[in-house]
Amino acid sequence: MASQTMKLEGVRFIVTMDPERRIIRDGTVVIDGQRIAEVGKATDLQHVTADRTIDAREMVLTPGFCNGHMHISYAHATRGIFPDDIGNQYLPNVFRLQAVMTPEEEYHTSLLGITELLKYGTTCFLDPGSTKHLHATMEAYEQSGCRIMVGAHVTDQPNPINLPVYTTDQAISLMAQTIEGYNNRLEGRVQAWAMPFSSDFCSSELLQAAKELSDQHNTGLTLHQGGSASSVNNHMQKHGKRPIQYLEDQGVLGPRTLLAHVIGIDDAEIDSMARTDTKTVMCPTAALKGASGTTLQGKLPEMLDRGVCVALGTDAGNNANLIETMRSMYLAAIIYKDARQDPTAVPAETALEMATINGARAFGLDGDIGSIEVGKKADLVLFDTRRAEWRTLFNPVNNLVYNADGRSVHTVIVDGRVVVEDHKPTFVDEWELIQKVQAIGEDMLSRTGVSFPGRWPVA
Numbered sequence: 466m467a468s469q470t471m472k473l474e475g476v477r478f479i480v481t482m483d484p485e486r487r488i489i490r491d492g493t494v495v496i497d498g499q500r501i502a503e504v505g506k507a508t509d510l511q512h513v514t515a516d517r518t519i520d521a522r523e524m525v526l527t528p529g530f531c532n533g534h535m536h537i538s539y540a541h542a543t544r545g546i547f548p549d550d551i552g553n554q555y556l557p558n559v560f561r562l563q564a565v566m567t568p569e570e571e572y573h574t575s576l577l578g579i580t581e582l583l584k585y586g587t588t589c590f591l592d593p594g595s596t597k598h599l600h601a602t603m604e605a606y607e608q609s610g611c612r613i614m615v616g617a618h619v620t621d622q623p624n625p626i627n628l629p630v631y632t633t634d635q636a637i638s639l640m641a642q643t644i645e646g647y648n649n650r651l652e653g654r655v656q657a658w659a660m661p662f663s664s665d666f667c668s669s670e671l672l673q674a675a676k677e678l679s680d681q682h683n684t685g686l687t688l689h690q691g692g693s694a695s696s697v698n699n700h701m702q703k704h705g706k707r708p709i710q711y712l713e714d715q716g717v718l719g720p721r722t723l724l725a726h727v728i729g730i731d732d733a734e735i736d737s738m739a740r741t742d743t744k745t746v747m748c749p750t751a752a753l754k755g756a757s758g759t760t761l762q763g764k765l766p767e768m769l770d771r772g773v774c775v776a777l778g779t780d781a782g783n784n785a786n787l788i789e790t791m792r793s794m795y796l797a798a799i800i801y802k803d804a805r806q807d808p809t810a811v812p813a814e815t816a817l818e819m820a821t822i823n824g825a826r827a828f829g830l831d832g833d834i835g836s837i838e839v840g841k842k843a844d845l846v847l848f849d850t851r852r853a854e855w856r857t858l859f860n861p862v863n864n865l866v867y868n869a870d871g872r873s874v875h876t877v878i879v880d881g882r883v884v885v886e887d888h889k890p891t892f893v894d895e896w897e898l899i900q901k902v903q904a905i906g907e908d909m910l911s912r913t914g915v916s917f918p919g920r921w922p923v924a
């Protein structure tokens with residue numbers, strides 16, 4: 466059977482993110498099956514017919530956004546319960562709650578997280594290994610059509626955040642089984658990575674084994690690399706080195722290694738990352754709310770200057786609360802301007818690169834996604850600009866980064882499949898799902914006894 470063709474016709478601006486960063490005015494994109502078949506001026510592609518045509522004359526088209534750090538499975542059921550002064554004490558509670566989740570509950574909560582991401586334009590994201598029942602959540606990935614990196618986060622050292630402590634051998638075989646069981650599933654939309662939790666809670670043996678697994682399977686490796694003062698002190702005391710230099714010494718850095726958060730780092734650590742082409746992901750939504758000091762000590766401008774690939778993430782719906790990649794893009798573009806009192810810091814174009822093509826590079830998927838080019842996968846977002854926040858419209862990049870947000874996302878396509886149409890998900894009844902997850906959250910709170918009453922009386 467011939468594959469389905471689709472035509473996005475007369476797009477007001479196509480922000481291609483191709484190597485020349487072309488923006489095509491009044492353009493058309495033709496999709497054949499899962500891939501982009503044509504990109505050009507509408508007048509040049511008028512003759513092309515397709516099974517389905519979308520009139521995109523008042524739309525802006527971008528590649529799907531990539532979120533490089535987003536705990537997809539557990540937060541939605543109990544979102545917003547933690548007071549904003551809780552600090553890192555949310556973590557033991559998060560994992561205590563998650564420990565009681567059934568496969569069916571995790572399927573529903575994952576599906577709601579994915580629904581939110583897709584609706585606001587994030588087509589590809591990385592769950593840093595915190596999904597417990599992958600066999601159940603695979604159904605949510607299949608149903609929604611998202612593109613996702615999964616894994617099993619592991620530790621082999623005692624930790625204060627209630628993560629299960631495995632023996633080193635158990636941890637290695639859990640990572641190996643996860644990669645072997647899930648990598649390249651769902652026509653390649655699912656990639657499985659090695660995910661040691663962090664160098665604070667993993668032995669050097671475990672970190673090195675994770676890197677070997679990622680090399681062996683030609684897949685990625687990610688870990689939390691927060692760079693908090695206590696983590697840096699710990700590494701200095703135990704290893705005589707700062708965390709990222711320690712990782713380089715252990716042979717853990719490299720082009721397929723993705724360090725998450727990277728806030729409290731120094732210039733020598735940036736050198737380590739640049740030298741090894743190590744990828745990074747920053748989560749400004751989580752960092753700002755979590756009082757991480759990202760405006761004071763974050764080194765995004767310096768990393769970009771040194772050519773380090775920096776992608777964007779959000780972290781979870783229970784710490785950042787915000788999981789929209791576009792909000793992280795906005796924050797990446799503004800916070801360093803203010804912190805450094807320098808309007809040239811992180812231009813809008815750079816922030817958009819971070820959210821699209823850099824994200825794709827961080828995933829090792831830039832041959833397939835991250836830009837709108839012939840031959841790439843059709844992972845695309847159409848923004849409806851018939852809205853006050855989009856107008857007036859002259860510079861689509863400025864409007865996208867500084868004015869708009871995910872609410873104007875009209876249509877989302879992943880792998881050639883329309884997953885959001887006229888602002889609504891096509892794969893689920895959203896309200897029914899929300900009610901289901903609300904009930905799951907109420908039940909989880911009563912099963913665990915976790916309770917954080919709000920500061921104001923509820924009458």
Ligand SMILES: [Zn+2]
Pocket residue numbers: 534536593689725780781
């Ligand atoms: Zn995380």
